[in-house]
Amino acid sequence: MSGAVMLALSFCRPVITCRKGSLLDIVTRSVGVLWSLDTAEQLAHAMAQAGNTAYSRDEILEYARTFDRDRSANITADVMSSAQWV
Numbered sequence: 001m002s003g004a005v006m007l008a009l010s011f012c013r014p015v016i017t018c019r020k021g022s023l024l025d026i027v028t029r030s031v032g033v034l035w036s037l038d039t040a041e042q043l044a045h046a047m048a049q050a051g052n053t054a055y056s057r058d059e060i061l062e063y064a065r066t067f068d069r070d071r072s073a074n075i076t077a078d079v080m081s082s083a084q085w086v
Helices: 001-010 038-050 056-065 069-082
Strands: 013-018 030-033
Touching: 001 013, 001 069, 013 056, 030 038
Parallel strands: 013 030
Antiparallel strands: none
16 A cells, blocks of 8 residues: 555645556545556546546545545555566
């Protein structure tokens, strides 16, 4: 799980992050935007989308508070157990 994402959420800030790993389970449309790592144009689109969305600071903070240590550990463990190791 990304500490940067959780830090942003704890400051009531929406996030733009890559569509990868545990971030898929953390970032919802109400708190941010996920983007594919394919092109810079997709990142620009995600940034525009986030900029045009009216996020609720209260909703973001309430959501961030749902991630206690146990929930965060379970999300990370689920992602790690399903990962394809090379």
